[in-house]
Amino acid sequence: MFSTSRRDFLGVSGMGLIAGLAGAKGWAAAPPSERVRHAVIGTGGQGKRHAQVFSGFEDCQVVALCDVDPERRNSIAQRLERRSRVAVHEDYRRILDDPDVDCVSIATPDHWHAPIALAALQAGKHVYVEKPCAHNIHEAMLLAKASAASGKCIQHGTQGRSGAALQAAVIFLREGGLGKVRMAKAINHQHRKPIGRAPVSEPPEGVNYDLWLGPAPEHPFTRNRWHYNWHWFWDYGCGDIGNDGIHQIDQARWGLGVGLPKSVVALGGQLYYDDDHETPDTQTVLYEYDDCHLMYEMRLWTDYPLEGLDNGVIFYGDKGVLEFGRNGCVAKFIGGEEKHFGPYADIGDHVRNFLDCVKSGAPSDLYAPIDEGTVSTILCHLGNIATRVGRTLTIDPETGQCLGDKEATALYSRTYRKGYELPAVL
Numbered sequence: 001m002f003s004t005s006r007r008d009f010l011g012v013s014g015m016g017l018i019a020g021l022a023g024a025k026g027w028a029a030a031p032p033s034e035r036v037r038h039a040v041i042g043t044g045g046q047g048k049r050h051a052q053v054f055s056g057f058e059d060c061q062v063v064a065l066c067d068v069d070p071e072r073r074n075s076i077a078q079r080l081e082r083r084s085r086v087a088v089h090e091d092y093r094r095i096l097d098d099p100d101v102d103c104v105s106i107a108t109p110d111h112w113h114a115p116i117a118l119a120a121l122q123a124g125k126h127v128y129v130e131k132p133c134a135h136n137i138h139e140a141m142l143l144a145k146a147s148a149a150s151g152k153c154i155q156h157g158t159q160g161r162s163g164a165a166l167q168a169a170v171i172f173l174r175e176g177g178l179g180k181v182r183m184a185k186a187i188n189h190q191h192r193k194p195i196g197r198a199p200v201s202e203p204p205e206g207v208n209y210d211l212w213l214g215p216a217p218e219h220p221f222t223r224n225r226w227h228y229n230w231h232w233f234w235d236y237g238c239g240d241i242g243n244d245g246i247h248q249i250d251q252a253r254w255g256l257g258v259g260l261p262k263s264v265v266a267l268g269g270q271l272y273y274d275d276d277h278e279t280p281d282t283q284t285v286l287y288e289y290d291d292c293h294l295m296y297e298m299r300l301w302t303d304y305p306l307e308g309l310d311n312g313v314i315f316y317g318d319k320g321v322l323e324f325g326r327n328g329c330v331a332k333f334i335g336g337e338e339k340h341f342g343p344y345a346d347i348g349d350h351v352r353n354f355l356d357c358v359k360s361g362a363p364s365d366l367y368a369p370i371d372e373g374t375v376s377t378i379l380c381h382l383g384n385i386a387t388r389v390g391r392t393l394t395i396d397p398e399t400g401q402c403l404g405d406k407e408a409t410a411l412y413s414r415t416y417r418k419g420y421e422l423p424a425v426l
């Protein structure tokens with residue numbers, strides 16, 4: 001199933017620079033027949049960005065928005081409605097029922113990503129799904145299967161893959177520019193604030209909290225199990241390895257040209273903060289491959305830039321190192337010479353690539369197709385599972401199954417709340 005583990009990156013077509021947002025005139029400049037009709041599901045921090053970026057392209061019109069929080073969906077709709085009427089929904093199924101919607105982007109909490117993406121594919125929509133594309137490994141595998149059968153475009157929200165500098169640097173790595181590369185380190189370093197302890201309270205007025213919980217178990221509302229802070233609870237999020245860490249893990253895997261590992265070793269926990277967090281604030285994961293290692297290091301309590309990088313990836317070759325960081329992309333050779341590749345990626349490039357593929361009907365031209373997204377998502381979950389069970393996982397790299405560990409395998413899925421089971425995938 002995951003035999004794309006050494007996907008031929010150099011074979012991906014359309015490697016030229018993609019038009020970014022600069023100079024985009026907004027959808028009204030393109031005739032209606034040429035416009036992609038898009039809907040955004042989940043209008044929080046990232047969904048707001050989706051609405052801005054998608055509607056910033058002249059050949060795309062954001063026609064619908066959905067959020068279970070009326071304040072959020074209405075405030076974005078009001079901004080977009082300065083240009084055109086936007087349908088506003090509480091329930092994403094109303095968007096999927098609308099035959100005039102071509103594609104959807106999903107920027108809900110993680111526990112809703114795969115259920116909505118699977119339903120959207122069944123409704124015949126193209127999908128841009130935020131990372132991590134699934135809340136557990138079972139969902140990721142179902143999504144890969146459904147995507148292959150659908151013929152639709154499914155872009156994963158790992159926008160680093162649409163950056164021209166990173167694309168050039170990956171080609172440089174694959175062509176041996178750094179010699180033999182046997183190790184990459186994915187670094188996630190940042191100073192996150194403590195979230196404190198939030199008591200049980202009433203959900204804000206007008207919010208459909210039952211729909212927000214969806215497949216997750218019933219739990220009384222607290223301000224911490226809600227907008228943004230849900231990332232730190234296993235029922236809804238995946239910790240920071242699945243939040244920011246997935247960008248670095250995805251890029252490290254891309255540069256190394258590897259898929260699923262053969263074993264995973266991890267340590268982690270809440271070593272710094274004393275608050276409602278369930279997920280680790282400190283985590284180290286090592287993924288073993290036949291001829292290289294991928295290491296993930298996470299510390300959420302310091303701004304100290306590890307090896308000069310805050311969030312980024314370092315590839316170690318026998319001729320030097322290559323750094324992908326927010327400050328740019330540079331190779332540093334033994335002896336002091338440097339080769340600079342340019343700035344980091346922008347989400348506008350990623351959305352542009354998605355829209356181009358939707359319009360041309362060519363999912364194979366996506367820069368972050370879901371079969372790659374599911375592998376990176378699975379790596380994050382394997383890191384969390386190894387952390388939680390506290391021992392080395394042995395993995396079949398072809399199937400992703402965990403060998404000889406029932407406790408770890410049980411964490412590959414979840415119990416779905418009645419009425420919120422996953423759609424059947426044939």
Ligand SMILES: NC(=O)c1ccc[n+]([C@@H]2O[C@H](COP(=O)([O-])OP(=O)(O)OC[C@H]3O[C@@H](n4cnc5c(N)ncnc54)[C@H](O)[C@@H]3O)[C@@H](O)[C@H]2O)c1
Pocket residue numbers: 041042043044045046047066067068069072090092106107108109110112130131132157158159211212213214226227228229242243
């Ligand atoms: N690619 C990136 O760089 C990037 C950056 C930030 C966030 N993200 C991803 O975007 C997603 C959202 O993150 P966020 O920070 O915006 O979170 P958020 O909590 O601010 O927003 C999520 C929104 O989804 C809504 N929602 C919940 N269930 C829903 C449902 N069933 N239907 C419709 N709306 C629903 C919530 O009410 C909320 O407004 C996360 O998965 C995150 O990982 C990606």
